[in-house]
Amino acid sequence: MSTTMEGIQQGPVDAIDEGLYSRQLYVLGKTAMLAMSVSNVLIVGLKGLGAEIAKNVILAGVKSVTLHDRGHVEITDLSSQFYLNHSDVGKPRAQATVARLAELNSYVPVSVYDGDLTEAELLKYQVVVLTDVPLAEQLRINEITHRNNIKFIASDIRGLFGSVFNDFGEAFVVTDQTGEEPVSGMVAGISAEENGLVTCLEDHRHGLEDGDYVTFQEVQGMEALNGCEPRKVSVSGPYTFKIGDTSNLGNYKTGGIFTQVKQPKTLKFHSLKDSLKAPEFVYSDFAKFDRPTQLLIGFQALDAFKAKHSVLPLPRNEAHATEVFNNALAINAQSANPIDLDEKLIKELAFQARGDLTPMAAVIGGLVAQEVLKACSGKFCPIYQHLFFDSLESLPSSSALTEQSCRPQGTRYDGIIAVFGYDFFTKLTNARQFLVGAGAIGCEMLKNWAMLGLGSGPEGYIYVTDMDTIEKSNLNRQFLFRPKDVGRLKSECAASAVEAMNPDLRNKIKSFADRVGPDTENIFGDEFWEGLTGVTNALDNVDARKYVDRRCVYYRKSLLESGTLGTKGNTQVVLPGVTESYSSSNDPPEKSIPICTLKNFPNQIEHTIQWARDVFDGLFRGPAENVNMYLTQPNFVTTTLKEPGSAKETIESIHHMLVTDRPKSFEQCVAWARFKFQDYYHNQIAQLLYNFPVDAVTSTGTPFWSGPKRAPTKIVFDAEDPLHLDFIIAAANLYAFNFGLKGERDKKYFQTVLATIHVPEFQPKTGVKIQVQENENVQTQSTDASELEDLVKALPSPSSLPGYKLQPADFEKDDDSNFHIDFITAASNLRASNYNIANADRLKTKFIAGKIIPAIATTTALVTGLVCLELFKIIDGKTKIEDYKNGFINLALPFFGFSEPIAAPKFKYHETEWTLWDRFDIVGNLTLKQLIEKFKNDYELEITMLSSGVSMLYSFFMQKAKMQERLNMTIIELIESISKKPVPPHVKAIVLEVCVNDRTGEDVEVPYVRIVVR
Incomplete structure (x- = not known):
């Protein structure tokens, strides 16, 4: 018998809602998404782990998800099952969960099956996932799935331990092992030889x-390589590689692009029965190299205990743990390759067996859900075949764990108390955490915190801030939000959602809609920061991360940092007085595209997309903004004329918009767009080829159009060409938007209007300078003052234009109706056609132009789980750096690094050691003279310069009269005097930077000064 949720949106198999799935599409690609959309998934077991897996799989967009769990809701299920509440206790677990899971994605039918898992039933599914299922049942079901080539995954969590097993059949094809873009590059030469x-x-x-x-295209002289069967590469250096025999292909002349061709890989999986005898492991932590073999036996020993007693061992019960270890000894003795068992580890597994932790469910659930998507699509390498994970370092060291401290309390938190004990759980509830960001990571973090009861105690609190509102594209991975929430504040919705998950958090969460930055220090001030236990970032930009990091250093607060990029994720712990800060290391800056490449010599689609993005701003945003400033700021022209570098461009843009090109009808907007087409794709190219003909050579005799320079061709406008027409439609509508004119979308209308427009023939001009080198300074034609x-x-x-105002087009990538991405796609592809560069579809163009960060719910869930495992350590008060772990994961490979x-x-300085966490703390509003004397008397340091922000308060080379005047001023008076504001x-407190000489007169680095003045 099964029940299905109604109201599902059904569409054609090849239809993917890009508005919903856009960020995920950049991770998986359309082919994988389509494969997922025809895959039916069965998930058995609906406790915390099963619900986490189901959530992530449903968000990803498979064809259907069926739930199977014959158990009834128990109070302890609420430790980690975020879609259950107190009123569900006693109800069938699957039935209580199905409606809430079905809300996640209207494209995915979610149903409950409560019958027997017979072979006939299992044949309905492409993937079967088992959680909290006895080993005997796992073996029975896997025998059926292996025989019928159904993908099988079994997974469990027990306290701080987790396990995963995969069997994807005897011939599973991996179509793309890494998900990385194929490598491509330009060829400078190919030798005609055996290698x-x-x-x-x-x-x-x-x-x-x-x-x-690799394969090749555009090679001249060895044309047989163009479009050849992929050739195997042997790398001989960073700029050279060998491709086998080329001796019979003629002589290389010029040109050529190589492109990596990904080859499919076929994997043979063994059944669970066979794999238990000869296991293959993926290591989740190379520092625990011996753990997988131990835990493989340990989980079997735990299963044997439950099979005998029908329950798992009691928390911290020595007799039960001893029985589990004896089971392990017996299993090990029957093994073909017995090992030395770690009694302490096996008993710890038994001690924690009844533990049920949301962060562990998030880690393993995110991992397993990604394996489901791999099973459906063949995209990325699956786990082969066993994986075990543990975070024993998260156990509290501040208090002893006993059977008494871990005994069940009859509450929703028993799964947490079973692992950490009641004393630590109390610490958890009284934590005061600040979450910065309520997007994908923020939603997952709040869910984990809510299930843990974090902040729910009498002294506890959760603060969350996010100034963004919810968009449709967020719904694919920010699982606390629903379609009805689009347009609402993320922080408010997220806080309300987790309060519903755990009513103990009501009146214990405060949401803000403020950016955390210098302009909100009146909101997030000293009292706010000093009252926190710690801070967790859930941000998507580096500048905001660095600001929060500086605040954490200043207030000496722990910071948990994390981020995701597609299947990749990272976590970082910043611990006061112990670790470096987030800002201590920086990623290298993005490599910029040379201006001459953008303007005249593109050779990659990325170049033409960036060019189109710049053209968009130059046509539809900048000029309209200039007009508005001209009309509203009385001194705008006078000020502009004082800036010779930009005056000409600014004044000309206003003149065009208000005089020469000001449209009074939409037809004039169409004509304007047609002339822009002619200028960009015909006239400018004609001028470039006039200056540098196709057969031009350099002063050294080499062809000018060689290497990265591709000779362009002019485009002749054709109103029947869809790409040409797309440009006109988008450009005309955007120009009309600037002027508040009503647009048009009908293609026949445009073709009719275009037929009436006469475009004069272009004649190239002599004397036009074109920049060829990046460092070459080419002067544009000057405009004199007159x-x-x-x-x-x-x-x-x-x-004369009272109240007149233009509408600048501020680039917005996620609105499919505003013509922004339409324009950039058409403009970029036309320029790519000029230069014989392969065009990019709208999705890829949107990705590059919008600088979109690929994202998928599976990675986000796993990363937030890892962050919470570190949060346990911080709340426990661990201070040893070796207790903590920074993490990097890549679910595509899969790879785990800690x-x-x-x-x-x-x-x-002198004999005093200090780090970035140290400072000179001084209380009282001292005068400048008193501060100088204090440093001399207390620290034997001579202040040579003193500054606050950008204000220089004191320097040894300052004029004597000014120095005397300042010495008797208090620090506040001095700052207010220089800045001219209170x-x-x-x-x-005031922060001061100081330069000092030590007792020997040498300049030395010292911490900053913090003076408490109020």
């Missing part, structure tokens, strides 16, 4: 590895 050597352009590393395959004055005089006076955080670098009343 053909390919040389890349100078300073362009090929990025290939031994065993990769020409600019004439342009200004021709402008209508602002008084390391100790980096210690805070130490500095020294120190805000919320500021309780």
Whole structure:
């Protein structure tokens, strides 16, 4: 018998709602998504782990999800099952969960099956996932799935331990092992020899590895390589690689692009029965290399205990743990390759067996859900075949764990108390945590905190802030939100959602809609920060992360940092006085595209997309903003004329918008767009080819159009060409938007109007300079003062246009109706066509132009779980750096890497060591003279310079009269005197930077100064 949730949106198999799935599409690709959309998934077991897996799989967008769980809701289920509440206790677990899971994604039918799992039933599914299922039943079901080529996954969590097993059949094809974009590059030479050597352009590393395959295009002289069967690569250097025999292909002349071709890989999986005898492991932590073999036996021993007693061992019960260990000894003795069992580890597994922790469910549930998607699609390498994970380091060391301290309390938190004990649980409830961001990571974090009861105690509290509102594209991974929430504040919705999950948090969460930054220090001030237990970032930009990091260093608060990029995720622990801060290390800056490449010599689609993005701002945003400033700011022209570098462009843009190109009808917008097409894709290219003909050579005799320079061709406009028409439609509508004119979408209308427009033939001009080198300074045609004055005089006076205002088009990537991405896609692809560069579809263009971060719910869930495992350590008060772990994961490979955080670098003055966490703390509003004397008397340091922000308060080279005047002023008086504005009343302390000489007269680095003045 089964029940199905109604109201499901059904569409064609090849239809993917890009508005909903856009961020995930950039991770998985359309082919994988389509494969998922025809896959039926069965999930058995609906406790915390099963619900987490189901949530992530439903969000991802498979064809259907069927739930199976014959158990009834128990109070302890509420420790981790976020879709159950007190009123569900006693009800069938699957039936109580199904409606809430079905709300996640209207495209995925979610149903309950409560019959027997017979072979006939299992044949309905492409993937079967088992959680909290006895080993005997796992073996029975796996025998059926293996025989019928149904993908099988079994997984469990027991306290701080987790296990995963995969069996994807005897011939599972992995179509893309990494998910990375195929490597591509330009060829500088190919030798005609037995081991053909390919040389890349100078300073362009090929990025290939031994065993990769490549094919070629645009090679001249060895044309047989163009479109050839993929050739296996042997890397000989960062700029060279060999492709096998090329001796019979003629002689290389010029040109060529190589492209990596990904090869499918076939994996043979063994059944669970066979795999238990000869297991293959994926290691989740290389520092625990011996754990998997121990835990493989330990989980079987635990299953044997439950099979005998029908329950798991009691928390911290020595007799039960001893029985589990004896089971392990018996299983080990029957093994073909017995090992030395770790009694302490096996007993710890037994001690924690009744533990049920949301962070562990998040880690293993995110991991397993990604394995489900791999099973459906063949995208990325699956776990082969066993994986075990534990976080024993998260156990509290501040209090002894006993059977008494871990005994059940008859509450929703028993699954937590079973692992950590009641004393630590009390610490957890009294924590005061600040979550910065309520997006994907923020939603998952709040869910974990709510299930743990974090902040629910008498002294506890949760603060969350996010200034963003909910968009449709958020719903695919920010699982606390529903379609009805679109447009509402994320922080408010997220707080309300987790209060519903755990009513103990009512009146214990405060949501803000404020950015955390210098402009909100009156909101997030000293009292706020000093009252926190710690801070967790859930941000999506580096600048905000760095600001929060600085605040945490200043207030000496712990910071948990994390981020995701597709299937990749990272976590970082920042511990006061112990580790470096987030800002201590920076990613290298993004490599910028040279201006000459963008303007004249693109050779990649990324170049043309960036060019189109710049054109968008130059046509539809900047000029409209200039007009509005001209009409509203009386001194705008005068000020602009004082800036010779930009005056001409600014005044001309206003003149065009208000005089020469100001449309009065939409037809004129169409004509404007047609002339822009002619200018960009015909006239400018004609001028470029006039300056540098196709057969041009350099002063050294080499062809000008060689290497990265691709000779362009002019485009002749054709109103029947869809790409040409797309440009006109988008450009005309955007221009009409600037002027508040009603647009049009009908293609026949445009073709009719275009037929009436006459475009004059372009004649290239002599004397036009074109920038060829990046460092070359090409002067544009200058405009003398009289020409600019004439342009200004021709402008209508602002008084003649009272209330007139243009509408700038601020780029917005996620609104499919605003023509923004339509314009950039058409503009970029037309320019790519000029230069014979392969066009990009709308989705790829949106990804690059919008600088979209690929995202998927599976990675987010796993990363937040890892963060919470570190939060346990912080709340426990652990201070040893080796107790903590920074993590990096890549679910595509899959890869897990953990390391100790980096210690805070130490500095020294005199005999005193200090780190970034140290400072000079001084109380009282001292005068400048008193401060100088204090440093001399207390620290034997001579202040040579003193500053606050950008204000220099004191320096040894200051004029004597000014110095004397300042010495008797208090620090506040001095700052207010220089800045000409009062120190805000919320500021309780002043931060000063000092330069000092030590007792030997040498300049030394010292911490900053913090003076408490109020």
